[in-house]
Amino acid sequence: MSGPVTTAGAGSGRPAKAFAVSPRLETVSWVLLGLGLLAVPFLGSVYALYMACLIAINVIATVGLNITVGYTGLLSIGHSAFLGVGAYVSALMWLHLGTPLALNMVGGAVAAFLVGLVFGIPALRIKGVYLAIATLAAQYMLYFVFQQWTPVTGGDRGLSLPKIDVFGFGDVGFYYVVMAVALLTTLAARNLFRTRVGRSFIAVRERDYAAEVLGINVVYTKLVAFGLGAAYAGAAGALLAAFLRIVNPDQFTLMVSVFFLAAVVVGGRASTLGSILGALFMTMMPELLRFLLEAAAGPGADMAGLLSPLREIIFGALIIGFLIFEPRGLAGLLRRALGHVEEVEAKAEH
């Protein structure tokens, strides 16, 4: 027990300290990433632009879920329902009030936060898996609302939105907006865990009684963490609505929630880098799978029937495999690949 004692455990904490690589390399890699993202529209590929937007939106939602599941240790399995709340609220604001995208996004995030509290308040007073059940309830009840409240939500057909035009740049402009939002929200999440509030999330996860003794209001902290996760989902949902220009109930099913849970587990719980890697990997995976299936079967073959079950198997197997063999996910794998030797203290898991 001679090594430095890290207070934040194995989580993001201070990558500069946890990494064997220098902080300068970290900065350089961030700058390179930023330049790479700036360059995407110049590839001229509609597909690349589309995937980049989708990945960025999924990163926002995954970062949110990671705050709830990874940092605070609260299992939420209804994340897509909160995405749906954000999407519907922002779409309705747009259609009926004509408000700009930025305001719609805030509206979606606030709505998702409030709806999250409705389901979180009964569940978070009690210890145990109650939150998981309450979020499952949210999943089914909100789907019901999306589908049945036809006068407002458009029922099964959903809502269609007009094309968005950011500063007259069309799709490219929208891409930069999505990227900027993703960058800001990810940075905000990263910095959150260097503040008192963020640290109290981790304290609650590690040992709630100890946190209580330290003067942290456990119920309040859990509510904030859960609501914050839902708000991230709401913002992502608002962007998704503007991006796909259609909102319907089938975008927000249980399988989508499993997708985000898998992204958190695969990327690495309690790691911002993990959220990015997880969302990237999980968004690309179905595309890769489809590509492989098409290559294997040749064009024209009906692979749609095979795709969905295969995806479910892979989602599930990834969750199981990473939980058993690499609890710190892709972020942990990457750190080890970069030569970071694990400290004894880092073995503790959340």
Added chain:
Amino acid sequence: MSLFLEFSLVGLASGGIYVLAALSFVIVFKATNVFNFATGEMMMLGAYLFLLFDIQLGLGWGAGLLAALVGSALLAIIAERIVLRPLIGRPHIVLVMVTFGLASVFRGFAGLIWGPNVRQLTELLPRTPLFLGNILIPGKLAWGFLAAGLISGAFIVYYRFSRAGTAIRATSTDQVTAESLGINIRMVFAMSWGFAGVLAAASGIIAGSVNGVTPQLGLVALNVLAVVMLAGMTSVGGVVVAGLFIGWVETIVGAYLGAAWQSFIPYLIVLLVMIVKPTGLFGEQRVERI
């Protein structure tokens, strides 16, 4: 009024399926403290295994039924051994997440092997409707209820009075003490998953022979969570009452408000239970408030 009575009886009869699935859930939770989100998928696989052995392999319904139940038990034990056992001692949230992954894998395999369409099972249950006075109950439902009742009854008796049942109950009360008294905890874990597999499969086969089987059969069974919550997560006797009640509520709601409400109401009940009485109606005082 007689229409209401008819709906009520139909509802109670369909509640029998929930009772079986909820028992499967409760036994795993009591013995191993794992909140098993894959219960519904274990139901669905049980029904598909019956289809496989009975029709696709041509064993006939008797041998097929036996093979399906044994197969489900084995599958559950294997899942426990491979997926849950390595995670013993890890944080609670990990154990819950992993059953979610398990459910996804099961659903995917069922979809891959048997396809997304509805498959019909052999008609085990007689079709002739039952008349009580002028009230009609569909035959399949009535006999399904009877079968579910018999299996649950037999299981509860076994659980109360057999050595194995006593060992499971001792483990659920206090693992360390049970171990020191010579109970093989690993055996108890495997056994409780095995029982859960059989109960879930029985429930799935009955549900499947009423409505047919799809890979989504398990998702419908998430209503079982409402049963379990209402009863209290640890109460074997409680789930019988709660199962019948939820079945009844669901049918009444479906009949008078429309089928879409059926997935809404059970979860509303779940939230209300959480607000009013998180231990459920019959649960132990295990719940800790903070």
